[in-house]
Amino acid sequence: MPPGADPAAPSPPRHSGPFYGWYVAGALFFAMFLSIGMRQGFGIFVETWQTEFGVGVAAISLAASVGWFVNGSSQVLMGWLIDRIGGRIVITVAALLLGASVLLMAAASSVLHLIVIYGLVMSLASAGLAGGPPGAVVVRWFRRKRGAAMSLLTSGGSIGGLVLVPFLTYLFLWTSWRSAWLIGGGIVLVLGVPLLYLVLRDDPADVGQQPDGARTVAGKAPAPAPAGPLLANRWSEAFRSAPMWQLSIAYWVCGVTTASISVHYVRWAAAEGITPATAALAFGLLSGINAVGVLLIGPLSDRVPRKTLLGAVYLIRGVAFLLLVVLPGPAALWGFAIVGGASWLATVPLTTSLAADVYGVRHLGTLAGLINFAHQAGGALAVYLFGLVFDAQGSYDYAFLACVATLAGAGLVSLSIRERRYSSRYAPTAQPA
């Protein structure tokens, strides 16, 4: 028995079989799958709503814009709640809220309904299921394989887009848009909520295990968690050190470059004279490479310094944007799909894992939420500025060059993080008491 332990205290239930952390990561993979898939599915119905509600694209876009803002800002709140009361409750309630809001979408009959249901409720719920907050739960279960677990979690978002968006599309074609949302809500409530409540646990000790499934020696206390010199006892302490700013600034650039190209992709392709079929295929290639890339980058980052990979990812994305400027239309498109695809989502597992390594897991929900807020703020600004540049120049070249410059900066900022000094991965292992 560990020194100081209460001999009368009940021991936590022990779990046999594979390390339980992988089940937690699997359940959160599904949470991210549902959250991102359902929110992306909004785009399927825009044309139908225009006709049915008698409004323009701008009115419906307002709901999307509100959703963008609410989702980005409420990730901080969701992360803070996870830090305070635990991921199991927060994430299960968020899934319940997501399911209810997806069901309610079936009853929408005006743009105001879309703003309230999608823009406010669904986007708030989604903030607890995708992005930083679920990562704050996963990192408690893993130290040595933190990157791999974060990759698995993040790939839920990729695969949610790959599977749920076409599922809703063809469900809509087969039945009606209201039925598509109704069935989507049923999937969240019947499959997602029970799974999360059943599987999620906040800490390895809840099932009598240690991070990574490390074994304890009978009669000895578990080895204390290695901690770096910047371990945060309060979330605000992180902002007094360089890595928090370095990660946030780089992630802001990530938001700038991903949101801008995503929103302006169709307009750029049309301006370059690229056919819809080619644009669709190239985007599919980017998506496929992205899905593979995000699964590979995390495990790789468990073997080499994460900042090196993070810096490389930003620099590679910078090359992809440069290709958009220097190559002619179709060649630029394919070049961007191949080079850019490799870097698209790879920043997510690297940034969250590195933040956990440096600041510890106690306040990671809040910190990851704040870093994600920087990402969303950068994205919102860039989408607007890209539109201004195109309207003024008739071309995206200057905007793409600005992306190249900011990505080069993000790459250098990431590479300058003093990971060996601050990360718990390189801290001397504490001896058990």
Place this chain on the structure above:
Amino acid sequence: MLPAMAILPVLLHHSEPADPMLLAWIRERIDAILGLEPATIVLILGALIVAFPVALGVWVVIQRRRG
């Protein structure tokens, strides 16, 4: 020709709505390549969506009972 799954959308970095026009282009490509009825695609994808959480949930319950 790309495999069918590779031409489906993963549009944005996080979870913003997918571009309706791009979705329409992608749907045209899927239809051109696969030529399946919407109901068939729904059933195939629906089976995939149901399979993962059910399998994970059942596996966790079995492991707990053994433990």
